[in-house]
Amino acid sequence: MKLIELRIHGFGKFHDYTLPLSDGLNLIYGRNEAGKSTLHHFLRSMFYGLPSGGSLPAREFRLHIRPWKNPERFGGELLVSYLGERYLIQRDFSAPDEGLSIRSEKSGIPLDKPGPFLSELLCHLTEKGYRNTVSIAQLHAKTDREMAGELRRYVKNMQESKSSSISGERALRFLDEEEGRLRELLDSGAVKELSLLTGEIRNLERELENPRYENRIRRFAALREEARENLAELQRRKEELLRRNSGKEEVLRLSGLSDQEEIEKEEGRAEGLYRALQEEKKSSVLRLLLYPFSRRRKREEAERREALSAVLSARIGGGEIGEESMERLRSRYRELRGILTELWEGRRALNAVLSELEEKENAEKGYDEELLRQHELQTELEGKLERLSQLRTRELRLLSSVRENERIERHLDALSLARERISELSLRISESFGRHLNEKAGRMLSEITGGRYRSLFVDDGLELFLGSGERMLKLKELSLGTMDQVYLALRLAVSSLMQEEAPERLPLFLDESFALYDEERLKSCLHFLSDMTGEQILLFSCHKREEELLTAEQLPFRKIELLSEEAEEREPQ
Helix, strand or coil, X not given: CEEEEEEEEEECCEEEXXXXXXXXXXXXXXXXXXXXXXXXXXXXXHHHCCCCCCCHHHHHHHHHHCXXXXXXXXXXXXXXXXXXXXXXXXXXXXXXXXXXXXXXXCCCCECCCHHHHHHHHCCCCCHXXXXXXXXXXXXXXXXXXXXXXXXXXXXXXXXXXXXXXXXXXXXCCCCCCHHHHHHHHCCCCHHHHHHHHHHHHHHHHHHHCCHHHCCCHHHHHHHHHHHHHHXXXXXXXXXXXXXXXXXXXXXXXXXXXXXXXXXXXXXXXXXXXXXXXXXXXXXXXXXXXXXXXXXXXXXXXXXXXXXXXHHHHHHHCCCCCCHHHHHHHHXXXXXXXXXXXHHHHHHHHHHHHHHHHHHHHHHHHHHHHHHHHXXXXXXXXXXXXXXXXXXXXXXXXXXXXXHHHHHHHHHHHHHHHHHHXXXXXXXXXXXXXXXXXXXXXXXXXXXXXXXXXXXXXXXXXXXXXXXXXXXXXXXXXXXXXXXXXXXXXXXXXXXXXXXXXXXXXCCEEEECCCCCCCHHHHHHHHHHHHCCCCCCEEEEECCCHHHHHXXXXXXXXXXXXXXXXXXXXXXXX
């Protein structure tokens, strides 16, 4: 399998990040905090998933690599090639099953059983096997004794079981006299105190999750301001309605007509007077026949005329009695009725405004009270947050003690295991695997060291020796740089043997593997890696010298530079 492209949706500091890779040597350079370790973690997590279980290291790892931006986009894709086909490996780490899917790029159809196929792509290496074969880091400047012990026990486990598990390392790391010293370092009360403290923290966290502590000061301040603006507008509407109503009331007051009944009564009387006068005109001939009564009728007609003239004068300013003046009078009555109707509507509108004013005033008071309560809650919240901060500080101290206890317990378990296994150290090397391992590691060591050390030998006591051509040297007698070279040769040899029957080999991952190498050692190693035809190599480094030597030696490679956060911020957009 070869990696073609990494596509990170969200993983640690990386967000919507694409990294194309090529065959051969890929030099991934970046200063500290640029993301090299995160990329390495991303690859391993895409292969094997995130650490499972509720252990502290697993929780801390998940917390560390959770996306800094858009936590919901937690995962990515790997575009790989295998036996002439290209496949897309996808994972969604936010999904319960981490959302593993694999599909052919050509067909786009997801595989029914992505897990077994991924295992095939990984040459059926377990995660522990992956960590101890194709994923190679430096030995981090271990002491001679530790280095020799690690390599000896590593070889023993591989020779006896063909497994890279190195549980026997810890079993032989300490002598019996160290047990007493370790037990004295145990803090027996830390676990109990941490448990109680964790319970208190959880209770306090649940309290802080209460919706009552939601900061709604800004919301209620906005509502209060809105209410005040509404009150101001309602006040303006109230004053305008009062002004308008006052004008209409004044018109009605001056008319002497205050309601619909009065208007209709006066209008009916005027119409009656007008009709009577009209009837008098029509009956003029008849009045001649009834002459004896004409004087009384003339008086009545005059009274009617006088009354109607008074109405006309009062309502339209006078005028001769006739249809024109009556139409003007009717229009005036309609106008007065309209004014009266508008006055009623204005009063209803005013009542509505007054009611709304009261409601908004009450709302404003409620918002003021709620704001006061919110400020009190915020003060209470600040006190609880301060308490939580204090508890967190204590928790961190206790966690440190608990981690130290766990570390000590692991060492104590290793001591117990060592006592059980010490009698098994006489087991003989498996002929086939041991021979092939020694031969392959010896050849690789010779190339890496420029022929200075030509062979590797493990005796029955699991003492590791190197052959320089003239004599055999114990590993613990060598420098740390040479030990790192031996370590690299062993890992490469084991990786090769573990993948001998695989259709395609895995890429080789080198993470700061050459920190202890001097320039000559590094040059020899780079030439060796360059000669590994057909291998894909990812070399992670925070140093410039790998690039400089590769360039000076004219060795083919592809450089990929990761920017630190500070550099990214300075990059032009």
